Amino acid sequence: MIAMPDQPSRKPLVELRNLSKHFGEGQARVDALRDVTLTICSREVVGLLGPSGSGKSTLLNAIGCILEPDQGWMRLDGEVVYENRWLRGNLRRLRLEKIGFIFQTHNLLPFLNCTDNVAVVLHLAGWKKSAAIARAHELLADLPVDHRKVAMPGQLSGGEAQRVAIARALANRPRIILADEPTAALDSVRAGIVMDLLHKLAVEQDAAIIAVTHDEKILGRLDRIYRMVDGALSS
Amino acid sequence: MNLAFRDIRHKLGRFVLTSLGLSMLLGVVVTMAGIYRGQTADALALLQATRADVWIVEAGSHGPFAEASRIPGDTREIVARMDGVSEAGSLTLQTVQLVQGDRRLRLQIIGYEPGRPGGPATLIAGREITSNRYEIIVDRQTGLLPGEALKLGRRTFTVVGLTSGIVTLSGDSVVYLTLADAQQVQFDLAPPAARREQARGAARGSTDLVNAVVARVSANIPASLIAAEISRWKHLSALTAAEQETLLTRTVIERASRQIGLFMTVLTLVSAVIIALIVYTLTLDKTRDIATLKMIGAPDRTIIGLIVQQALLMGVSGFIIGTAFVYAFRGVFPRRIEMLPADIAGLFVVVVLVCLAASALGVRVAVKVDPARALAG
Numbered sequence A: 001m002i003a004m005p006d007q008p009s010r011k012p013l014v015e016l017r018n019l020s021k022h023f024g025e026g027q028a029r030v031d032a033l034r035d036v037t038l039t040i041c042s043r044e045v046v047g048l049l050g051p052s053g054s055g056k057s058t059l060l061n062a063i064g065c066i067l068e069p070d071q072g073w074m075r076l077d078g079e080v081v082y083e084n085r086w087l088r089g090n091l092r093r094l095r096l097e098k099i100g101f102i103f104q105t106h107n108l109l110p111f112l113n114c115t116d117n118v119a120v121v122l123h124l125a126g127w128k129k130s131a132a133i134a135r136a137h138e139l140l141a142d143l144p145v146d147h148r149k150v151a152m153p154g155q156l157s158g159g160e161a162q163r164v165a166i167a168r169a170l171a172n173r174p175r176i177i178l179a180d181e182p183t184a185a186l187d188s189v190r191a192g193i194v195m196d197l198l199h200k201l202a203v204e205q206d207a208a209i210i211a212v213t214h215d216e217k218i219l220g221r222l223d224r225i226y227r228m229v230d231g232a233l234s235s
Numbered sequence B: 001m002n003l004a005f006r007d008i009r010h011k012l013g014r015f016v017l018t019s020l021g022l023s024m025l026l027g028v029v030v031t032m033a034g035i036y037r038g039q040t041a042d043a044l045a046l047l048q049a050t051r052a053d054v055w056i057v058e059a060g061s062h063g064p065f066a067e068a069s070r071i072p073g074d075t076r077e078i079v080a081r082m083d084g085v086s087e088a089g090s091l092t093l094q095t096v097q098l099v100q101g102d103r104r105l106r107l108q109i110i111g112y113e114p115g116r117p118g119g120p121a122t123l124i125a126g127r128e129i130t131s132n133r134y135e136i137i138v139d140r141q142t143g144l145l146p147g148e149a150l151k152l153g154r155r156t157f158t159v160v161g162l163t164s165g166i167v168t169l170s171g172d173s174v175v176y177l178t179l180a181d182a183q184q185v186q187f188d189l190a191p192p193a194a195r196r197e198q199a200r201g202a203a204r205g206s207t208d209l210v211n212a213v214v215a216r217v218s219a220n221i222p223a224s225l226i227a228a229e230i231s232r233w234k235h236l237s238a239l240t241a242a243e244q245e246t247l248l249t250r251t252v253i254e255r256a257s258r259q260i261g262l263f264m265t266v267l268t269l270v271s272a273v274i275i276a277l278i279v280y281t282l283t284l285d286k287t288r289d290i291a292t293l294k295m296i297g298a299p300d301r302t303i304i305g306l307i308v309q310q311a312l313l314m315g316v317s318g319f320i321i322g323t324a325f326v327y328a329f330r331g332v333f334p335r336r337i338e339m340l341p342a343d344i345a346g347l348f349v350v351v352v353l354v355c356l357a358a359s360a361l362g363v364r365v366a367v368k369v370d371p372a373r374a375l376a377g
């Protein structure tokens, strides 16, 4: 657990104030987020730890704007996107431009090969086809899964699929990268490669990276670690 | 990068099977339209083959194809002598049913006077009737060939010529005999009682009845003028070819368009429902992919495009396959199928509209998919 001192050039990319979210009512009520307040700056790789059901995924989904919180305040890359309600109309555009997701489940599109699964994000962002393919190949080579460029997702191993999903999350150079167990399916060598890459990215792209993990082998490579228990955050 | 196309390519087998299934359905719709046009064409075939300007029938009758008509045999001479009439010919019309080999034939027998209007306009084989007796010209739809024999009543006729596509309103083949032969066949085939009566009448010298007289008018005289003049004679009615055509088409349209129109509407609706269900299930199958697309930032436009394009590709390829199939096999269909480019184009537009409408259900589901579904394990 290394608490990095804030440097002046660092910009806060993710800022949450008293963000709350519950599921269900009465007996079935689960408080998945309780007054979560946190700030994550550019060039930071932050770890999120906690027991199963503590609200880690819920937090990532809220930051990723795919889950609406109950109340609170949230600013992403300088733009207040939530204040007790969504303030921004086109959340999908926001995700396309600023957020990259890496999931527990890989969510590759089964009808596109690996290269196109990465390139599709760039296609949506309006890139030219050749540039998109070139960027996809470059990312696949970094991870490295370029030997599976033309394979369909159904033919990949769990680790390969996860690395393709990581390549897709990074394709459009998002400022905020949300990763749910990014190294769960990887051996320590490849987990190391992925973490190195995330670090490199955080620095090169001035990005903030939030990674949920149980993975002991990567704890040492995180800049900062938050712990979640029953929806509440402690650092 | 076209996602619709990629998804189809990924599950090509399913797409091809679905399109083939749809093509059968849409092929039937195309066939219906073809039958309808075919019936209209059939109804006019005999009329057009006769190339008469005026049809003269019994007073009050709507023409020899619609109602029974009997007029005296000398009508032709009277008509032919009129100013403005260049030629005229007597006709008898009679429907017979007979068994030829192992086939049941329904024939429309036309008795005409060779050399006068009323005979077949063009032959595709053989020759005109030259001898007065026992020669017959048949339509090739009967399956008979020149030189073959056909028994009508008590006489055997020899096929001397072939026509093509001359049929009646109900699709029966037309055959041509001389007027005298036709009258004889009419007598032979009449029920015994009527025959006895007719034979008694023959003693009084009035067997010489025909069903219609057709006339051609001189080039510079309007047919309607001649028709109006003849209609003034109280025992006769006269219709111009145009009037006859309107009458026949109206008959067909009244009868066929209601049945076929109903069928086509029902089938089109069924196709719409089926396409809607297919699109709906395809969308449900893709819920997770749609959620993923939304999560990585795809706008609704992309997702709706994916669904609508697939629906269109399916419907359009089904329509093209179905139409090609009907076109290829229209010859072996028992009824005439007339495929007009305008009809095909019209149906194509309908199919496109049906696909668009049918996608609505799938689109509704897709738009509502929660991007968070992508995360659910």
Ligand SMILES: Nc1ncnc2c1ncn2[C@@H]1O[C@H](COP(=O)(O)OP(=O)(O)OP(=O)(O)O)[C@@H](O)[C@H]1O
Pocket: A023, A024, A030, A031, A032, A050, A051, A052, A053, A054, A055, A056, A057, A058, A059
């Ligand atoms: N859509 C939902 N509806 C109802 N309850 C939910 C929903 N999503 C999450 N929860 C509940 O909220 C709590 C937090 O869930 P969350 O998925 O954030 O946990 P987690 O920390 O990611 O767990 P894990 O380590 O197992 O992935 C859990 O009790 C879970 O059952």
Ligand SMILES: [Mg+2]
Pocket: A056, A057, A058, A180
């Ligand atoms: Mg989780």
